[in-house]
Amino acid sequence: MTIRLLTEEYELKNLHPRAAKSADAQRAVKEEQCSVRTAFQRDRDRIIHSKAFRRLGRKTQVFLNPDGDHYRNRLTHTLEVSQIARTICVALKLNEDLCEAISLGHDLGHTPFGHSGEGILAKLCSKGFHHSIQSLRVVEVVENNGKGLNLTEDVKNGILKHSKGKGPILTDRQSVLPSTLEGQVVRLADIIAYVNHDLEDGMRAGVIANDELPLKIIKKLGDSHRTRISSLVLDVINSSDIDNGGDISMSDDMHEALSLMRDFLYDSCYMKPQLRTEFEKAQRLLSDLWFYYIENPFLLNRNISEEQAVVDYLAGMTDRYAIRVWKDINVPRSWFSDDTKTI
Numbered sequence: 001m002t003i004r005l006l007t008e009e010y011e012l013k014n015l016h017p018r019a020a021k022s023a024d025a026q027r028a029v030k031e032e033q034c035s036v037r038t039a040f041q042r043d044r045d046r047i048i049h050s051k052a053f054r055r056l057g058r059k060t061q062v063f064l065n066p067d068g069d070h071y072r073n074r075l076t077h078t079l080e081v082s083q084i085a086r087t088i089c090v091a092l093k094l095n096e097d098l099c100e101a102i103s104l105g106h107d108l109g110h111t112p113f114g115h116s117g118e119g120i121l122a123k124l125c126s127k128g129f130h131h132s133i134q135s136l137r138v139v140e141v142v143e144n145n146g147k148g149l150n151l152t153e154d155v156k157n158g159i160l161k162h163s164k165g166k167g168p169i170l171t172d173r174q175s176v177l178p179s180t181l182e183g184q185v186v187r188l189a190d191i192i193a194y195v196n197h198d199l200e201d202g203m204r205a206g207v208i209a210n211d212e213l214p215l216k217i218i219k220k221l222g223d224s225h226r227t228r229i230s231s232l233v234l235d236v237i238n239s240s241d242i243d244n245g246g247d248i249s250m251s252d253d254m255h256e257a258l259s260l261m262r263d264f265l266y267d268s269c270y271m272k273p274q275l276r277t278e279f280e281k282a283q284r285l286l287s288d289l290w291f292y293y294i295e296n297p298f299l300l301n302r303n304i305s306e307e308q309a310v311v312d313y314l315a316g317m318t319d320r321y322a323i324r325v326w327k328d329i330n331v332p333r334s335w336f337s338d339d340t341k342t343i
Contacts, residue, residue, distance in 0.1 A: 058318030085189035102158030109134025116279035158183030
């Protein structure tokens, strides 16, 4: 019996009856099975080895091009989501490999410059833009020289349905929720991660004062980064009644506190003038690039619609690459001459 078959047998015997089983995983294009890794483990590895994953380290989370080394970027955010999601999945006896693959792939289509980049592409693109839809496109079409990664349907579904934006954190609309409990875990782990690390980064940057966090949030979640995450993770574990057919959930108190914390960040961090000024600069930069490539589509040499080619190219950029391309287009270069020659 192969290592993969032993792992699949372990899942059947030890995971929760409602956990996704890797033996049941389906791909759009059938492949020969690996003798060592399960389908979800192969998905995780394909994501980690993708170019889009490597670029996450040069994409903004909240603070654009920070001088400090300890601010989060899109890659460190992704790793924190993965850690939180895996902790919850292990406690609930769900499939850790599936939740890890979804976590690592959930932001592959995110734009440079964080949500300011996403916002300007949403305005400029005739079909709108959302990073979760683009993340799915990355793994289905863009990666692997246009062949995609051929991930399992469960991983792709979790990537597509991970985002909440400013919408309800919890919902009973099954059409909105991921099809697996593991995907639902990632959906909550995403917001647990970002509200806590964005708050910590905001305080580090001096955008949020240490005593500015509302007392109601402190009383319910705790007064430190560690205690707040622990409180939320333990609550999700204890409140998710999956034995009786329930979804991944939270208690009313913790749901209220998490919602308040998200609202606080929008009002006291993301919308602060010192951040908005930089966001607007980033949006002008991406807007310039958009119109430049819309007017010069031959530069991209893609066999798809002009607009989609521009979307794929801009969304795939890192912050520094976008800045470099903008400079190459807009800033005159120095003229190099040999001054040693006699006239």
